[in-house]
Amino acid sequence: MVRLFGADYSVYVRIARLCLAEKSIAYELVPVDVFATGGVALDYLTRNPFGRIPAFEHGAFRLYETGAIARYVDEAFDGPPLQPEDPAGRARCNQLISIADSYAYPHLVWGVYVERISKPAEGGTTDAAKLASSLAQARTILAVVSDLMGQGPFMAGDHLTLADLYWAPMVDYFRETSEGTELLAAHPRVCEWWDRMADRPSVTGTRRS
Secondary structure, three states: OEEEEEOOOOHHHHHHHHHHHHOOOOOEEEEOOOOOOOOOOHHHHHOOOOOOOOEEEEOOEEEEOHHHHHHHHHHHOOOOOOOOOOHHHHHHHHHHHHHHHHHHHHHHHHHHHHHHHHHHHOOOOOOHHHHHHHHHHHHHHHHHHHHHHOOOOEOOEOOOOHHHHHHHHHHHHHOOOHHHHHHHHOOHHHHHHHHHHHOOHHHHOOOOO
16 A cells, blocks of 8 residues: 655655656555645654655555655556666766756746745735746756756656656646746757656646646
8 A cells, every 4th residue: 555645736746646657556645735724733743754745655664755755666666667777877867856856946836936826826925036036047947957858858868767757847837937938938858858748647647636
């Protein structure tokens, strides 16, 4: 029995769900809302003492941190491998994941999507300075990723890897903004990659309802 604890709005919960879907693993998504009034329930802290999502359970084995969950899912279950076998390919995959964690998530998601869409939708005001700073960073991020992708159809080469599954939820949020759509259009290689990812059953099946 596999259970994943989190919310469908979370980028990192979706990354874990994409991994499970690509490996054709049945699982239960147990709702945990970190933005609920009063924070997460105290009993959830036994699964992740930092109160973050997702957390993961496979039988008696418990795990948190998306990177650990994603790699465990890839290595513990049958199905197509989600990490390159050769050292250079695996290094490139991990580099792209690190860029996603360190730069894409804070700028494409929080700095652009949240500032432009989420905050106004909840009655807040966009922080224009933060938005401008993140858009500047986004230009660098997209240029770097476009260069690192090379000529393969996927982020790290000819086959889908964890790098693609990390980037897909972040780009999906980013493209919901007019600025994101405009910046993406300047990078045809990234746009072609997204078009391929957008049609995958794992991606369509994990979109917010």
